[in-house]
Amino acid sequence: MVGSLSSPPPGAAPDWTVPQDWPRYTAEEHALWDDLFARQAALLPGRVAPAFLAGLDMLRLSRPGIPDFSELNERLFAATRWTVVAVPGLVPDAVFFEHLANRRFVAGRFLRTRAQIDYLEEPDIFHDVFGHVPLLADPVFADYMQAYGEGGLRSMRFGALHKLARLYWYTVEFGLLRDGGDLKLYGAGIVSSRTESLFARDDPSPNRLGFDLLRLMRTNYRIDDFQETYFVIDSFEDLLRQTIETDFEPLYAALETLDDLAPADVLAEDLVLHRGDQSYARGRRPA
Ligand SMILES: [Fe+2]
Numbered sequence: 001m002v003g004s005l006s007s008p009p010p011g012a013a014p015d016w017t018v019p020q021d022w023p024r025y026t027a028e029e030h031a032l033w034d035d036l037f038a039r040q041a042a043l044l045p046g047r048v049a050p051a052f053l054a055g056l057d058m059l060r061l062s063r064p065g066i067p068d069f070s071e072l073n074e075r076l077f078a079a080t081r082w083t084v085v086a087v088p089g090l091v092p093d094a095v096f097f098e099h100l101a102n103r104r105f106v107a108g109r110f111l112r113t114r115a116q117i118d119y120l121e122e123p124d125i126f127h128d129v130f131g132h133v134p135l136l137a138d139p140v141f142a143d144y145m146q147a148y149g150e151g152g153l154r155s156m157r158f159g160a161l162h163k164l165a166r167l168y169w170y171t172v173e174f175g176l177l178r179d180g181g182d183l184k185l186y187g188a189g190i191v192s193s194r195t196e197s198l199f200a201r202d203d204p205s206p207n208r209l210g211f212d213l214l215r216l217m218r219t220n221y222r223i224d225d226f227q228e229t230y231f232v233i234d235s236f237e238d239l240l241r242q243t244i245e246t247d248f249e250p251l252y253a254a255l256e257t258l259d260d261l262a263p264a265d266v267l268a269e270d271l272v273l274h275r276g277d278q279s280y281a282r283g284r285r286p287a
Pocket residue numbers: 123127128131132173188189
């Protein structure tokens with residue numbers, strides 16, 4: 001969650017964290033969490049990366065009610081030395097990256113309302129904890145998230161943050177994973193959404209293209225609707241290796257000379273796993 005304010009709001013620590021204040025959640029909020037959890041738990045097996053289900057299980061996220069971060073962190077820290085910290089809302093880029101680089105995941109502490117059950121603009125605790133935290137219990141993905149935070153801090157020195165942000169978007173938020181001949185979901189924006197869990201993997205509309213770092217960092221994305229293209233990684237190991245072994249400075253320089261691509265573009269050199277018919281996207285645009 002990244003915003004443009006420069007100093008923490010009243011009540012927040014200098015690193016923008018706040019107490020989760022778990023006792024403040026209402027019975028209705030705990031019940032809504034349980035309903036959101038039950039919907040995704042029914043939908044995801046067979047569709048989601050096995051590591052995600054393993055993380056849910058290891059962190060005991062299936063227990064009723066909104067998780068208490070202090071309990072959650074005991075298990076998460078024991079697994080991968082990550083912790084979840086609460087923040088009051090959007091945080092500046094540098095704060096976000098600094099937390100990631102130190103294996104702290106910033107999470108919203110508020111829960112959506114029942115009226116927002118299928119869509120809300122700002123990430124809430126269900127998106128942040130159900131969507132993101134299970135994979136932080138996976139040792140390889142956990143290292144990738146730290147590497148991303150370190151890369152984020154570096155990218156700010158090159159004025160390339162908006163390019164690197166696309167890597168987060170198309171992996172951490174909206175990534176797909178190849179699993180034998182099958183595709184599995186792992187992006188938090190997908191797995192925390194009932195409708196996108198179905199759309200991203202099973203709908204004929206979007207493109208599904210092989211992961212290519214440079215190509216992906218040229219590609220604009222949709223912030224307010226389903227993606228028109230999803231990028232598919234071979235494995236978390238490969239994603240981590242490419243992120244650690246790539247020198248991003250020449251990539252950023254190369255990106256300066258290349259035009260950005262529209263979300264639905266398909267290039268001759270793309271590895272096309274599925275060429276989307278974009279029927280959904282066309283139906284959403286004014287004629
Ligand atoms: Fe997210």
